[in-house]
Amino acid sequence: MLKTIGVLTSGGDAPGMNAAVRAVVRAAISQGLDVKAIYRGYKGLIDGEVKTFTSQDVSGIIQRGGTIIKSARCMEFKTPEGRKQAYDTLLREHIDALVVIGGDGTFTGGRLFAQEYDVPVIGIPGTIDNDLWGTDATIGYDTALNTIMECIDKLRDTATSHERVFLVEVMGRDAGFLTLNAAIAGGCEAAIIPERKPIVEQIEEAIGSGRRKSKNSSIVLVQEHAIEGGAATVAQMIEKVHPEYSTRVTVLGHLQRGGSPTANDRILASRMGVAAVQALIDGQRNVMVGIQNDDIVLVPLSKAIHQKKDIKEDSWQAMMVLSI
Numbered sequence: 001m002l003k004t005i006g007v008l009t010s011g012g013d014a015p016g017m018n019a020a021v022r023a024v025v026r027a028a029i030s031q032g033l034d035v036k037a038i039y040r041g042y043k044g045l046i047d048g049e050v051k052t053f054t055s056q057d058v059s060g061i062i063q064r065g066g067t068i069i070k071s072a073r074c075m076e077f078k079t080p081e082g083r084k085q086a087y088d089t090l091l092r093e094h095i096d097a098l099v100v101i102g103g104d105g106t107f108t109g110g111r112l113f114a115q116e117y118d119v120p121v122i123g124i125p126g127t128i129d130n131d132l133w134g135t136d137a138t139i140g141y142d143t144a145l146n147t148i149m150e151c152i153d154k155l156r157d158t159a160t161s162h163e164r165v166f167l168v169e170v171m172g173r174d175a176g177f178l179t180l181n182a183a184i185a186g187g188c189e190a191a192i193i194p195e196r197k198p199i200v201e202q203i204e205e206a207i208g209s210g211r212r213k214s215k216n217s218s219i220v221l222v223q224e225h226a227i228e229g230g231a232a233t234v235a236q237m238i239e240k241v242h243p244e245y246s247t248r249v250t251v252l253g254h255l256q257r258g259g260s261p262t263a264n265d266r267i268l269a270s271r272m273g274v275a276a277v278q279a280l281i282d283g284q285r286n287v288m289v290g291i292q293n294d295d296i297v298l299v300p301l302s303k304a305i306h307q308k309k310d311i312k313e314d315s316w317q318a319m320m321v322l323s324i
């Protein structure tokens with residue numbers, strides 16, 4: 001019988017994770033369940049860092065970035081010994097089911113654990129990368145997108161003043177959602193993403209055509225893993241062909257993971273947290289809570305992890321058409 005739910009955040013933190021924790025805690029309590037927070041993701045599950053949460057424990061956190069229950073990337077949980085220790089914690093703490101908030105690494109670990117120990121696991125997608133299949137958006141993506149857009153707006157001021165070409169490196173792991181959509185929102189001249197790699201000539205053309213129209217500055221977004229060496233490599237390539245261009249490289253880095261979550265991320269996290277608890281009450285297991293066309297859906301964890309979410313072709317086309 002379901003009596004106690006454990007909740008953890010794992011992998012790279014994302015704005016809105018706190019809102020999700022709050023929603024899980026309060027939804028569980030409202031259904032007469034106990035809820036225990038597990039600190040530092042799977043590491044805390046192994047080490048037994050567990051605390052019973054009340055409604056007050058999640059007061060005043062909906063607007064805070066990061067995660068109050070901490071996060072970690074845990075190598076030990078990848079080993080059978082680590083997962084056995086984690087299971088011992090569940091038994092000791094009388095935790096009957098887990099809600100895991102994170103990205104594909106979090107879900108991969110959670111799914112394996114669920115299979116090995118027959119524990120119900122529900123995933124909530126929390127990652128700025130938006131790279132999980134089965135959900136239109138992940139918690140943190142909208143906030144990160146807005147952060148990047150604001151940085152581009154600021155860089156535009158100095159780029160135009162000095163007539164420079166800025167190469168801006170954007171996070172995303174293997175996915176180009178942040179880069180492409182920030183490029184559209186920021187009115188950038190080009191975007192280099194792993195899913196569609198324009199050859200360098202195309203980037204030159206984008207910059208060159210602007211110059212021919214007396215637009216002497218450009219902002220090109222480079223997804224962190226689209227090209228070996230990232231934005232710095234692209235800058236070198238451009239300067240080699242066009243020594244007359246003055247280039248500058250900006251790596252946005254972990255700035256992109258911080259900040260107060262947007263309204264969209266808070267609402268998404270709140271809806272997903274409530275749905276995750278309901279899913280457990282309904283006897284669901286090993287599924288991710290997703291959002292599709294503004295409806296909450298449940299997607300098998302295996303699909304969320306293994307199926308590839310592609311970028312929208314019309315978004316790519318829009319970027320290309322509007323950047324000339």
Ligand code: F6P
Binds near residue numbers: 073257
């Ligand atoms: O998955 C989120 C993310 O920020 C990626 O975009 C990035 O590649 C990675 O995490 C960075 O991880 P870390 O914070 O461990 O350096």
